[in-house]
Amino acid sequence: MKSPLLQFTNKGIYCKEAKVYLDPWKPVDKAIISHGHADHSRWGHKKYITHHRNVPIISYRLGEINVTGKEWGETFVINNVKFSLHPAGHIIGSSQIRVEHKGEVWVFTGDYKTEDDGISTPYEPVKCHTFITECTFGLPAFKWTPxxxxxxxxxxxxxxxxxxxxxxxxxxxxxxxxxxxxxxxxxxxxxxxxxxxxxxxxxxxxxxxxxxxxxxxxxxxxxxxxxxxxxxxxxxxxxxxxxxxxxxxxxxxxxxxxxxxxxxxxxxxxxxxVLSDHCDWPGLLSSIKETGAEKIISTHGYTDIFSRYLRTLGYDARTEATQYGEEENEAALASKSTSAV
Known part of the structure; x- marks a missing residue:
């Protein structure tokens, strides 16, 4: 049986063909990072690849690291696998990671929101076969006011x-x-x-x-x-x-x-x-529809409830366990402050 293009391992989301991890939570040789929050960008990787707007963020938070910045939509190839970064709209420099190999396309969102906040590059839907989505606010009760x-x-x-x-x-x-x-x-x-x-x-x-x-x-x-x-x-x-x-x-x-x-x-x-940097219920559903994906993987949030609902809509939907979810380690950020408060 053919292995999936992206696999969920004990270190993170792994592309075996490219020997690259997406937002890994344990130290690896090469990591593509969606954005700067601590649950997605961790210390200890030998090589970081991310959007150039995220470079100063993770450099500040993680210290001396080997990091390369990419432009939106810029294709970079690793072991015949095509990668590109696309706006996620979550925070400044946040990206969706598109992965393509032999005609198969997966998109990993990291965290994302569909409302344009005026400071982050607005979210753009990316066509794919498999869509890996958060569902932090994956309940109908969550519907944001403009x-x-x-x-x-x-x-x-x-x-x-x-x-x-x-x-x-x-x-x-x-x-x-x-x-x-x-x-x-x-x-x-x-x-x-x-x-x-x-x-x-x-x-x-x-x-x-x-x-x-x-x-x-x-x-x-x-x-x-x-x-x-x-x-x-x-x-x-x-x-x-x-x-x-x-x-x-x-x-x-x-x-x-x-x-x-x-x-x-x-x-x-x-x-x-009520103000969130994540999608609300309508935003999640509209984003999934716009991708054209048939397979949906929910990684963190109301994963079981959300996946069950997607299956009623005809999607091949399932969940995967990750270590995402805590938006950021505030204690660590506070300790970075050089001034007493």
Whole structure:
């Protein structure tokens, strides 16, 4: 029986013909990396290949590595297997990985979203025979409001807090979500302050995107400076000692999980804004349809439920276990910050 073009192994997704892994979770000789989040780009590989916009991200996060950057749609051949990277729309520099050999085409999405966030290269569907997809939000309950409406709500929330003399603290992942929030905050309302992990990552990305001015919070930052302004911080910073200097404050989180009120209560957050860097239910289904693929493999999220539903639609759908899912290691990012907060 013919071996599949891509195999799921204990190290990661493996292309045997090319001796290359896609987003492996254990050290390998050669890895093609979809994007910079820690569950997809890990330390220890001998050779990294990724989109050139992701090069500064993984170089910052992983240190001294042997990395090559590629353009969108640029074909590179390894042992007669054709590879190319295509926009995933998840975060800056995020790619789908197309693999072709002897007329057979597979696409591995990594993580992706169909809504254009204005800072990432927008998602593009890629025709294939087999489509490897995440389904982080693979339930019908997840249907995103257009981001323009969400950002209007966020800025109105900030303006209300300012009128009440309170500091607004907005939590979002340091890579991806924080920059998306930053891009659309209304600086006519006040100043934007940042936790060190977000400030450092944003500085890495400033050559790629025109972001508003930010001010890093340090030990010298006074509570009076923060009143009425907004603070961007990673979720891991919630409950830390640094937050005490910001009283009186109001907290909020921007996440797809804010769809459920229970998630906000569990995280002890005052306000939740539903904003995700992943596909919602309609986005997943439309993306799969646009690929023309007959075989669908779900790797992380609501895999069993989603695959079962796809089978009712006539797809050859199954699941595979991976080590993807944690969007990023916030503790590791916080430790990269050179400034005390």
């Amino acid at each position: 981001q323009a409406e969400v950002f209007e709500d966020i800025n109105n929330w900030w303006a209300q807090n300012r009128a009440e003399g309170k500091t607004s603290i907005l939590f979002g992942y340091s890579l991806g979500k924080a920059q998306r929030l930053l891009k659309y905050l209304d600086t006519d309302i006040g100043k934007i302050y940042t936790h060190g992990a977000i400030e450092n990552m944003t500085e890495v990305l400033r050559p790629l995107v025109d972001f508003p001015l930010t001010t890093l919070i340090t030990k010298e930052t006074k509570k009076e400076e923060l009143l009425g302004n907004i603070v961007l911080a990673p979720p891991s910073a919630h409950g830390g000692t640094w937050i005490r200097k910001m009283v009186p404050y109001v907290t909020a989180s921007a996440s797809g999980w804010m769809t459920f009120r229970g998630a906000r209560r569990r995280r002890a957050i005052d306000k939740g804004f």
